[in-house]
Amino acid sequence: MSTFVLVPGAGGVGWYWHRVVPELERLGHQAVAVDIREDDPHLGLQDYADTVVTATGDHRDVVLVGQSLGAFTVPVVAGRVPVRLIVLINPMVPLPGETPGEWWEATGQPQARELNDRLNGRSGDFDERVHFLHDVPPDVVAAGAVEQRxxxxxxxxxxxxxxxxxxxxxxxxxxxxxxxxxxDFQRRMVRTRLGLGIDEIQGGHLVALSNPVELASRLDGYARGFL
Incomplete structure (x- = not known):
């Protein structure tokens, strides 16, 4: 049995993992969905890491999971507490000393998104409904409206x-x-920055909300060394 410490993306809402936690528990694991007050301007990356370290506590056999912006917090935490495995999901993989603000242009993400939109017949600027919520069930979208920060x-x-x-x-x-x-953008970015390949799963950017059962299964497989 592993303990999955689940680090959310921008906004820091632990609710993001609420559909994954029971699936991991059903598979015999413990799961800690970390909630980080990322809406507080007095808190920064080191505070986020402190919150995750506190949530990890004395848990053993820790699998540290970071979603999107959470990838900036995960490597800092892994330097402070024993971690058996890191799993990044749709991550903003940082370089040492890089800021999240610098990451966008350094990786070419804006151009990659715009190209992908054009190739798929979409136009216009970023739209949360189009780019984040397109595959999330409507009832989950409605529930999340009061949870987001x-x-x-x-x-x-x-x-x-x-x-x-x-x-x-x-x-x-x-x-x-x-x-x-x-x-394709993620494949290039991960290869360049980590020297790793990627695994793919059905789902969009918020895969923990749109495809929690398969996500939990994949995490279980990683922890057991099956995948």
Missing amino acids: APSGTPFKQRCEIDRWPDVPTRVLVGRDDRFFPV
């Missing part, structure tokens, strides 16, 4: 305080239907 701008100006990626086995799982971080 807008992230502050504080962490986007702060550097990822690592010298290198942690010496921890790392897997990267991406939604093949992600419209925000298109799969």
